[in-house]
Amino acid sequence: MEMILGLRDRLDRFTRLVATIGFTGLVVMAMLTMFDASMRYLGLPRIPGFSDLGEVIYAVVIASCFPAGLLQGHNITIRFLGKGLGRRGGAWLEAFGASFTMLFFTMLAWQFLRLTLDYQANDRVTGTIEMSIVPWWWLTTAIIAMCLPVQFLVLVQRLATAVTGRGEVPTGAGM
Amino acid sequence: MDPILIGSIGLAGMFLMIALHVPIGIAMGLTGFFGVGFLIGFEPAASLLGTEPSAAIANEGLAVLALFLLMGSFAGAAGLSADLYRLAYAFIGHRPGGLAMATIGGCAGFGAVCGSSVATAATFSRMALPEMLSRGYQPTLASGCIAAGGTLGMIIPPSVVMILYAILTEEDIITLFAASFIPGLLAVVFYFITISIYVRMNPEAGPPGERIPWKERLVILKECWGVVFLATVVSGGIYTGIFTVTEAAAVGASLAILFTIFRGNMTKDIFLQSLGETAANTGMIYIIIMGAAVFSYFVTLSHMPEEVVEGIKSLGLPPLLIILLFELMFLVLGSIFDTVAAMVITLPFVYPVIVDIGYDPVWWGVINVIAMEIGMITPPIGINVFVLHGIAKDIELSQVFRGIIPFFFADVARLLLLTLFPAIVLWLPQLWGLM
Numbered sequence: 295m296e297m298i299l300g301l302r303d304r305l306d307r308f309t310r311l312v313a314t315i316g317f318t319g320l321v322v323m324a325m326l327t328m329f330d331a332s333m334r335y336l337g338l339p340r341i342p343g344f345s346d347l348g349e350v351i352y353a354v355v356i357a358s359c360f361p362a363g364l365l366q367g368h369n370i371t372i373r374f375l376g377k378g379l380g381r382r383g384g385a386w387l388e389a390f391g392a393s394f395t396m397l398f399f400t401m402l403a404w405q406f407l408r409l410t411l412d413y414q415a416n417d418r419v420t421g422t423i424e425m426s427i428v429p430w431w432w433l434t435t436a437i438i439a440m441c442l443p444v445q446f447l448v449l450v451q452r453l454a455t456a457v458t459g460r461g462e463v464p465t466g467a468g469m
Numbered sequence: 470m471d472p473i474l475i476g477s478i479g480l481a482g483m484f485l486m487i488a489l490h491v492p493i494g495i496a497m498g499l500t501g502f503f504g505v506g507f508l509i510g511f512e513p514a515a516s517l518l519g520t521e522p523s524a525a526i527a528n529e530g531l532a533v534l535a536l537f538l539l540m541g542s543f544a545g546a547a548g549l550s551a552d553l554y555r556l557a558y559a560f561i562g563h564r565p566g567g568l569a570m571a572t573i574g575g576c577a578g579f580g581a582v583c584g585s586s587v588a589t590a591a592t593f594s595r596m597a598l599p600e601m602l603s604r605g606y607q608p609t610l611a612s613g614c615i616a617a618g619g620t621l622g623m624i625i626p627p628s629v630v631m632i633l634y635a636i637l638t639e640e641d642i643i644t645l646f647a648a649s650f651i652p653g654l655l656a657v658v659f660y661f662i663t664i665s666i667y668v669r670m671n672p673e674a675g676p677p678g679e680r681i682p683w684k685e686r687l688v689i690l691k692e693c694w695g696v697v698f699l700a701t702v703v704s705g706g707i708y709t710g711i712f713t714v715t716e717a718a719a720v721g722a723s724l725a726i727l728f729t730i731f732r733g734n735m736t737k738d739i740f741l742q743s744l745g746e747t748a749a750n751t752g753m754i755y756i757i758i759m760g761a762a763v764f765s766y767f768v769t770l771s772h773m774p775e776e777v778v779e780g781i782k783s784l785g786l787p788p789l790l791i792i793l794l795f796e797l798m799f800l801v802l803g804s805i806f807d808t809v810a811a812m813v814i815t816l817p818f819v820y821p822v823i824v825d826i827g828y829d830p831v832w833w834g835v836i837n838v839i840a841m842e843i844g845m846i847t848p849p850i851g852i853n854v855f856v857l858h859g860i861a862k863d864i865e866l867s868q869v870f871r872g873i874i875p876f877f878f879a880d881v882a883r884l885l886l887l888t889l890f891p892a893i894v895l896w897l898p899q900l901w902g903l904m
Contacts, residue, residue, distance in 0.1 A: 313745065313748040314741060314744055314748075317748050320536070320539060321722070321744075323532075324718075327715065327720070327723075328720045328723040331711075331716040331719070335711055348529045349527060352527055352528070352531075352535075353523070356532070359752035359755070360755075360756075362745075362749070362752070363749055363756075368749040368750075369492035369494070369753060369756060370494065370756075370809070372490075372493070372806065372807065373490060376490055390491070391492060394499060395491070395492060395495050398498050398499055401502065401515070401518050402519075402522060405518045405522075406523060434523075434526070
């Protein structure tokens, strides 16, 4: 259990860093959007191909919040049954929920990989300035793939809690 | 196998997964995947799992959600919520129940720069609750008005849930914002009337605060220009057509960040905390959106919505009764289920019925959000109540729920008014030529 917790701490720091970098990108996009909109309103030259930038950056930004979200359990989950079944029963249900989340993200990562390979094979570019979208989608796919070891750790931890009865069982619901 | 049967099994499987602690977005996504797999094959189902989520995360229109959440986080960090509360208190705090009214006013104002019900309830639980309790307010009224006031974040534009409804139903976001403007104001008026009646019947519940002299009021008004400016730029920019919704959200987020910096509130910790909060909320919503995209595809393929429409038609019920039954369903769903998830799951079935019986989808968007808003304060879940209880643990849950009762009836009265007179909702968008 201590090894899991140690690994979790390291992953926690790393995934938070990824989310921070990603959402700093959102701050930059917000500032650039404000600048671009102001330029348009004032009739001054706008940022060339700015909408193309949004097309690729938002995918990376949004993907960046998933690993940290999974590790910290930021998901809308209904926990009525677990409360009724007690701590141990709740822990088993948490493990069950974590295994389905693992399944979903495994399929998601697999499909993102296929999609990115398809983009690469077809040299896909953006509409206006014809910037390649391939590196951005590789980055997005890499972040989605990062969710797999993260969720695997969450699953192991949930299973360990269910089996040993030690450790934290999430109780919150909703957003 | 019959598509309707597959659809029904899928739906039952999804609810089973949700009951067994599978996150709602994941349960929707997996149901969609397996459902589409059984209907048209697993190869197209797998492709769908790539194309729909990737389209969602790369969608610039959807990024408006993350940007408004960013604006809300930094607006709180900049202290704009405290400004609003101070401003409202300066003008109405001296009346019986005035602090409770100031809280409602502050929540409404913060809703205009935040867009999240839970964030509004959490912010005012930390700020207004200790203030009211220290001035002799009864915990029932103090907590009830915060839990109810928090829901204003959901109806007063820009509302994250309203944006989600617009995106999922392909309605115009600006039209929905315009339509929710008067219902939002009505909510504030109804809450004020409720507090007035409450303190008239029970004067000890909300004793009047000290009167602030006019000179001081004007000083406070001057000091609070930031929040007025932010709300005006965002809403004014959208309604006058200066900005698109995405641009307005980006401008709002940027200005909120600049306010945090220039007010000297921006530290490394505040920056990281605000980004972390935005990322956590964004992730939760996007997992639901990704799951909903796959699930909706499955529901459409199964032809279940058409069956639901035909089934309801065959009952021969008057349209108004159907609407009232839907509202009741959302009240019950909102009280036992997460409200956002309740809307997203039911939308593929409810929306076609609304259109089929001749009601305006924009009007329904507002009504749907109000019904869910009431669900947020209805037991046994009532998420705002738990947010408040989590922050103020010394106030019993039963006290909060007791405090909510008068506001609940005010909400139901408002919902019935807007249901019986859709023109109240649709008047502003029609006046502005949006419909």
